[in-house]
Amino acid sequence: MRSLIPLCSAGLLLALTACSTADDADDYSSVPLTIWADEERAQAMRTFAEAFARDANRQVEVIVVDHEELRSSFLSAHSTGLGPDLLVGPHDWTGELASAESIVPVGLSADDADLFSPGALDAVTYDGRVYGVPYATENLALFRNTDLVPEAPASLEALVETGTDLVDSGAVDRALSLQVGEEGDAYHIHPFFTSAGGYLFGEDASGDPDPTDLGVAAPESVAAFERLAELGEEGSGVLDRAVDSSNATEAFTSGQAPFLVSGPWSIAPTQEAGVPFAVDPVPAFAEGDPARPLIGVQAFFVASGASDPELSENLARTFLEDPELSVILHEADPRVPALDAALEMVSDQDPNLAAFQRAGEGGLPMPAIPEMEAVWSPFSQASADIIAGREPSEALAEAERLILEGFGP
Structure with missing residues (x-):
């Protein structure tokens, strides 16, 4: 399926061709496979595509689409019969893309789960079928300054006590750096929310999220945020809207905070800053449930209208046989x-x-x-408002109302 959408309507910023020179193109099939990816992943995809193109004798083009437009542009392209052969994106698009029949299963099954990190294949499974090939995962963890805190805290309460003692001694400015911001951050608050007993969705009989059991304003979730409010701006002040995506990592790398809750994207800046650190699981409340970070999976999706479905699936699956290709992806997108x-x-x-x-x-x-x-925006905003001092049941009831409106008829 060739991409014929005008640049302005598809939000395309740049096309990167796997062939290195114009002369090389004559050695490849005249109809290229196309991959859509956002700018952050484009270089990784280009390196990967070059290796595949040489082996398959098929030109591969990587088309860069703005991340904010990537999913909607792909769905629009599908509805008009145009678009790429493959899409690279986060696994939480799986349900929407599969429901729209814009992607197809990729020939993997539950038996292949042992090849991947725990939960990676489940993340791209919808209605019992695997719709994506995972190539990278991400989740939150606790960064700990080992000079200031030699041992990992056994609980969230222990973390708060240690961090507060360091603040009181003048060694740091804040006990914990966790991004909240004025609009909140559902992804970063989620481990503490689950440890306090909250949940976003229940599970159906097969263990999949059940949209008919929305837990945002459930009694368990209200109780969870009542507990989290004690860490907020009108409580201990450990959680603070002044910490956001622009300064959370810097607070740790500059020595202002002994702890940081963040993802693998904070490894490089921490190493560059020369801060001695260890990576630990996010601690749970001492008497609470496990702290469950949200697992994100980056995956290859095969478009339902791919020009060469078999070759497109082979491209998506090729690094399963050659782990070096995964290493190439990692080096370009760590x-x-x-x-x-x-x-x-x-x-x-x-x-x-x-x-x-x-x-x-x-x-x-x-x-x-x-x-x-x-769910993302209303739940995030409710979390910020509660950390700022708003009554949890009121904020979560409003968030649930907005979420249900977003579900549509």
Whole structure:
């Protein structure tokens, strides 16, 4: 399926062709396979595509689409019969794309789960069918300044006590750096929310998220945020809207905070800053449930209208046979490889990657159902408002109302 959409309507920024020179193109099939990816992943995809193109003797083009437009542009292209052969994106798009019949299963089954990090294949499974090939995972963990805190805290209460003592002594400015911001951050608050007993969706009989059981304003979730409010701006002040995506990592790398809750994207800046650190699981409340970070999976999706469905699926699956290709992807886009064999290869160079995988054990794949899109913004805003001092039941009731409106008829 060739991409014929005008640049302005599809939001295309740049096309990267796997062939290195114009002369090389004559050696390839005249109809290229096309991959759509956002700018952050484009270079990784280009390197990967070049290796595949040489082996398959088929030109592969990587088309860069703005991340904010990537999913909607792909769905629009599908509805008009145009678009790419493959899409690279987060697994939580799976339900919406599969429901729209814009992607097809990729020939993997539950028996292949052992090839990947725990939960990676489940994340791209919808209605019992696997719709994506995971290539990278990400989840939150606890960064700990080992000069200030030699041992990992056994609980969230222990973390708060240690951090507060360091603040009181003048060693740091804040006990914990966790991004909240004025609009909140559902992803970053989720481990503490689950440990306090809250939930976003219940589960159906097969263990998948159940949109008919929305837990945002359930009594358990209200009680969870009542507990989290004690850490907010009108409580201990450990959680603070002044910490957001622009300064959370910097607070840790500059020595202002002894702890940071963040993802693998904070490894490089921490190493560059020369801060001695360890990566630990996010701690749970002492008498609470497990702290369950949301697991994000980056995946290849095969478009239902691909010009060459078999070759497109082969491209999506090719790194399963050659873990070196996963390493190439990791080097260009340093997320944790989803393929266990590749993770073993890169963990020798950076043991923090394996630590992140351990921190994600017991995590919850971001719900890959269409209804999840309506949850992010209202739930995030409610969390920020509660941390600022708003009454939890009121804020969560409003969030649930907005979410249900977003579900549509």
